[in-house]
């Protein structure tokens with residue numbers, strides 16, 4: 446979802462932030478032989494809850510999980526009484542808003558970012574494929590999905606950024622190949638003229654080109670996620686073979702037969718309710734800034750975007766009750782729901798908005814456990830990331846330890862005590878101090 450008339454303003458703001466300097470090596474390096482055991486802790490393993498148990502980590506991997514696991518001899522012991530251990534979170538609709546976004550995401554427990562248009566900000570657009578996809582130990586891992594749109598379509602409104610385009614079915618193969626050459630693990634298509642968001646329409650892919658691009662991506666073994674907000678367009682995208690929808694349905698409730706059809710086709714949904722509500726002038730930026738658990742982790746680039754709400758003439762076609770109700774209907778029919786922040790947008794913050802999105806998913810009717818699965822095991826399964834998303838032996842030790850019980854009150858994901866990426870505990874204090882210094886005049 447993108448803002449057009451103000452896009453120049455905030456894109457320039459991002460350019461100004463391009464020189465942002467961040468500290469290196471803020472991850473505490475544990476010895477290769479070290480063993481960590483977190484015991485007496487509530488475990489949400491990505492799917493279910495173990496009320497009290499132990500998790501053992503060795504050489505960056507989870508080696509044991511369970512209620513009857515004993516810490517091995519020589520292990521560093523952490524007592525997790527009153528706390529909950531979760532898999533590191535996955536943000537399934539991420540855009541970096543500056544070069545420090547991956548570090549900011551990890552500090553808030555997001556160990557994997559699924560980027561849905563990596564060149565959104567001009568400063569990030571200058572990064573190489575290697576820089577984009579190979580992240581350091583103190584940054585969230587990222588996977589990228591390049592955007593293909595129509596000439597002049599959504600995604601092309603940002604100064605200095607040229608997304609891949611296709612205007613005829615014949616051009617799809619070339620665009621898909623270029624996306625893959627740029628490191629695209631999946632493909633994002635825009636099939637939306639801005640009907641529910643923009644005051645005036647933008648060009649978009651024709652139905653024919655949409656179908657050809659989906660086919661071209663599938664021929665190369667790539668999943669396709671489609672940005673299509675009006676229900677009519679989302680439906681056509683699903684009929685054309687889209688694997689997933691990048692946003693919720695925004696204007697009209699699907700009927701029961703249509704909902705079944707989405708479930709049968711195994712379409713997945715990334716509702717991004719927080720950003721959709723922001724476009725509908727129900728933003729959350731002030732809430733994040735007032736939250737003592739999140740505010741210290743807001744980066745200068747996110748703060749700039751948070752200070753720029755969507756223009757008042759935007760979002761006239763959005764119906765918040767339809768967004769929530771359609772999300773609930775699809776979930777109940779068996780459609781996988783994935784948590785995504787759509788960071789990089791006005792009014793949205795890298796990292797912090799994902800925590801707010803979990804709250805919005807619960808407000809839409811997901812249970813806290815379903816919302817947590819939407820940010821852990823479900824996206825790992827959908828995007829075929831078999832090494833993460835759950836707490837199970839053999840998987841990467843990407844872990845998030847929080848105070849309290851987010852399986853009852855999902856807002857507890859914000860009360861972070863520790864974040865580990867591949868078994869290394871992040872020094873959140875150093876990052877917080879860096880941001881504090883960056884904010885002081």
Ligand SMILES: [Zn+2]
Pocket residue numbers: 446538540561562787
């Ligand atoms: Zn997006």
